[in-house]
Amino acid sequence: MPTTLAQPQPPLLQTLETLACAVDSPTAAHHLQRLFNISPAGQQWPDEWLGKRPAQPSLHAGTLDIALHTLQQTATRFPDLRETAERVALQWDYCEVLDDQQFYDVSLQNAVLQKQRAGDVPLKWEGFRQWGFLTPDPTTRFVPLLLDEIRIAPPAYHLFLHRIYRQQCFPHPETGLLVREAETAPAWLRPLTDNVEVTAATTPFPFNWQTTCPVTPIKTAVKAEPPALASKSAPTVVKTAAPQKPPAPQQPPSAVNMPESPITLATTAITPAPPLEDTAISKPAPMPKVRPPTPAKTVTQEEVVLPAILAQSAAGEIPMYQEMPDNGALPAHDMSGIASRSQRLRIAGSIADSVSLKDGSNSVSASVTWSPKPDWFISGNASLKDGEPGYAWSAGYANNKPGGWSVQANNWGPLQPGEGLALKKTTLNIGHKIKSRTLSNHKLAASANLGIPANGKPSLSGTLQWNPKSKWYARTTASVPLSGGNPNWTYAFGYADPRPGKWRVEYSNYGTNAFPGDNLNQGAVTVSQGWQF
Known part of the structure; x- marks a missing residue:
């Protein structure tokens, strides 16, 4: 040229x-x-x-x-x-x-x-x-x-x-x-x-810019292909100024494969706090009168149980495998509904369907987590949003008891086929579940999280969850960049039944919410179901 x-x-x-x-x-x-x-x-x-x-x-x-x-x-x-x-x-x-x-x-x-x-x-x-x-x-501004x-x-x-x-x-x-x-x-x-x-x-400007091969988007005008291109499938764009067939380019492994860039960290930066769980709110045992003392009270489904504050992915929560006690009963903090102690594959999973109130887009996802030993996990998520596939992954250690710590690597993506693990987009999250009798007495649970991107600046976030009644919850997370900048917040509320095979319905807003601000009409409604075996 x-x-x-x-x-x-x-x-x-x-x-x-x-x-x-x-x-x-x-x-x-x-x-x-x-x-x-x-x-x-x-x-x-x-x-x-x-x-x-x-x-x-x-x-x-x-x-x-x-x-x-x-x-x-x-x-x-x-x-x-x-x-x-x-x-x-x-x-x-x-x-x-x-x-x-x-x-x-x-x-x-x-x-x-x-x-x-x-x-x-x-x-x-x-x-x-x-x-x-x-x-x-x-009026036709190009918005990414x-x-x-x-x-x-x-x-x-x-x-x-x-x-x-x-x-x-x-x-x-x-x-x-x-x-x-x-x-x-x-x-x-x-x-x-x-x-x-x-x-x-x-x-x-000291250089000339004069392309010699103008092109026309096929969306506006589909033209007949020249004979040299007849054997090919219809290309996205038709070349109008090239008389002969160009040499076949050497294709990369994937058309969407690309090297890592500084900005991709934005799709893998800070994630919400890892799982935080709390036990049921205990009640003081009545003083014995004439009768002998009653045995220790056990947790039942009617009692208030704080749902765990689970880490959030782009398409929903990470399904975490719940350990079974020696007597085979469900632990009080279980959120996934596991029924059988004899099943020991140590695999948990969930399916979710999310609809955006902002633009009506629909995203369907499936997540699977394997826990080789207690508190250790490897999780993967596959999603499909309006026909576009994506995936994400997480791995690490998470102690789900109040006062416990977690260290995990997260890559929420959504990554596209051919990108592999994309380690340069990964974020290291260090979380702590706050143990507080005061919070528990007020039906609250809290956690703190430090996010450190592989190629970026760290951020500190805190999450607070309130359970006014059993199975109902409201949660908010505030994030502050440690390098300077304005804080922002997210929120969610919904209903979660911890029994086996039951469903979870949640409204969440993970959009741009500066202080103050809510943007209720820009959130999303997600329906999910979990299991494990």
């Missing part, structure tokens, strides 16, 4: 050009993989030289504009790659490039960040406009589906939104506003310091 360039075209523009010319999903997926982890050390904006000039990484605002436009077009032409394209865009920091509707070219010279006002660019800022960076927003809070683990969604909105200057998914448009910027948000040099003079 010959082009006339004022300067040699940087590798990032070359990659974007080949991505814009991709004729099928596997080819586009291959080029998308090259756009991860291309930020210079100490920064989050992409280096347009892809590390080939390590002494002076740089980025022209016009290049980033082209990148956003190409990613949006790729997501439109190849719907199966939309999430991958979104992850590319959400990993970058836009604060240095766009400030108060003014664009800047940036570079690092001797660890000093230099900013120079950008001049005319090939796409006239169309890429930024499509994603909602400019005011006013277009990754920001759907029902698909992402609730606390992870809160921290993810905080990161991209307040720290990376990405438009808010609901309001379309940048943080500086919505409120007065806090002092810690990208202040100008002695380590930043700003040049007022504008500079023209």
Whole structure:
């Protein structure tokens, strides 16, 4: 694809050009993989030289504009790659490039960040406009589906939104506003310091951008395929300017497979507190009168039993295997309804169906947990949301008694087929179940949790659950980023019958709930059933 360039075209523009010319999903997926982890050390904006000039990484605002436009077009032409394209865009920091509707070219010279006002660019800022960076927003603003809070683990969604909105200057998914448009910027948000040099003079875009293979989304116009493509299945997009069949690209193992990026931690960040259980609220035994003392009272189904505060995944709770006492009776804190002591496979499971009140989407999931020994577990979850498959996993140690500790690794995902364990997206959670007679007397249970992402900043959360009557509960979790930022909260309430084969019905809101705020119409209703053997 010959082009006339004022300067040699940087590798990032070359990659974007080949991505814009991709004729099928596997080819586009291959080029998308090259756009991860291309930020210079100490920064989050992409280096347009892809590390080939390590002494002076740089980025022209016009290049980033082209990148956003190409990613949006790729997501439109190849719907199966939309999430991958979104992850590319959400990993970058836009604060240095766009400030108060003014664009800047940036570079690092001797660890000093230099900013120079950008001049005319090939796409006239169309890429930024499509994603909602400019005011006013277009009516067809491109909003990432990754920001759907029902698909992402609730606390992870809160921290993810905080990161991209307040720290990376990405438009808010609901309001379309940048943080500086919505409120007065806090002092810690990208202040100008002695380590930043700003040049007022504008500079023209030094590279040419002229793709030679325009494409048309198949959704708007399906055209007849040229003979060279007749033997292939219908591609997502039709190439209009290539006379001959291109050589078959080498397909990656999975079209949606991609390397780890900093932003994917948002789908694996902080999870709610691990299981916390409490025993029944004991009642003082009456003083004996004439009759001899009655034997010790046993817990019955009529007594108030606090349901366990179980760890939450993207599609529901982790089914935890409950240990059976020597007499074969159900323990007072059992929530899964296990009936037979003779069954010793040590496997627990659950099924769940969740409906979003916000957009009507439906998610069906199944979870299975194996406990090789008491308090140790390995859990997996498979989900299907509106036809899109996903999975998640957890493993670790969890002492479910009041005062117990838990240490577990969680990857709520949702991961896609081909991503494997995705260890770089994993979060280490350290939890403690608070033992308190005062809480128990008031039908309360509480826990604390420290979440440490593999590639991110830690967060501290606390969970409080109230059981006004047996089988009924209300729960709330508050999370605070330890690196600074505003706290947020989630809540849920419902009915859970601990007997074998019974159902659980829960309303939960794991959306963006700042203090104060509730967003009741944006929650979800989940129906689930558990078992074990």
